[in-house]
Amino acid sequence: MSYSIRRIDACRVGRRGADLGMADSSEAKVISERVSVAGQETKPKPKKRRRLKVAHPERCIGCLGCMFACSRVHTGNVSLRDSAIKIQTQGGIEGDFRVVVCRGCNDPPCVRACPVGALERKPDGSVVFHEELCTGCGQCQDACLIGAISLGRGSKPIKCMHCGACVAFCPHGVLTFEEVPS
Template structure:
């Protein structure tokens, strides 16, 4: 069984960005919101709610993996992708290929920022807007 991140209660989100900061710190040794694999933003307006953009752990057609010409992205068991930074050539094709815009690019390392579904964000969300879900390891 693999685990994936699911947004389950974004109506409770207050936009504290704790999830983004914990992702950035745990995976990139940074405290920059720009180096987070999860993105929290407002839906707009005075009564706008917050929304999350995080890898959906695609299982069938993984456009990010299919677009990678260097072989740096491989299928992650349970869905999504695993990045081999040594193989990445920084072409950014995976960024534009992601159908929901969940992949951003780190210009310092010249690598994409891809969710590992590690759960750092879920552990630091004070309102339990995100959770880890167990899923089958289909490839």
């Protein structure tokens, strides 16, 4: 069948009671594990970090489903500005789309740039954002060459959590998860 839109199985994810439609059960599992780690501050058995990968940017159709999913899941509201993933055009929709999202660097320049330690690298390589420490200086934004950090309300960075909401709502498999080599 040529119909390539992915089947979505609704599943429940703990963070803020968000309901996500997940692309498949393995992705759903990863997300719920990650979310419960963040929520309970406990560390289950060691596992490899996973991060978003823009696997097939040339397959993007410009629906912006990923951007809506990101703001819907993380803010509850409808917004393009509050999305951590950005679909940019180059020469309008006649040109190619650019998918701009955090690469989950192993040595994240955004963390190094933050003068107050509001961005913290965890031992597994993930980066957490401590909003209460952030002064809104914007140095993290400048440090990221690919432009994956934008400043939202109160000039606080909108930082991708690699939760996978965008992956679930991409109808063309542009985005995937990858395991980070240790």
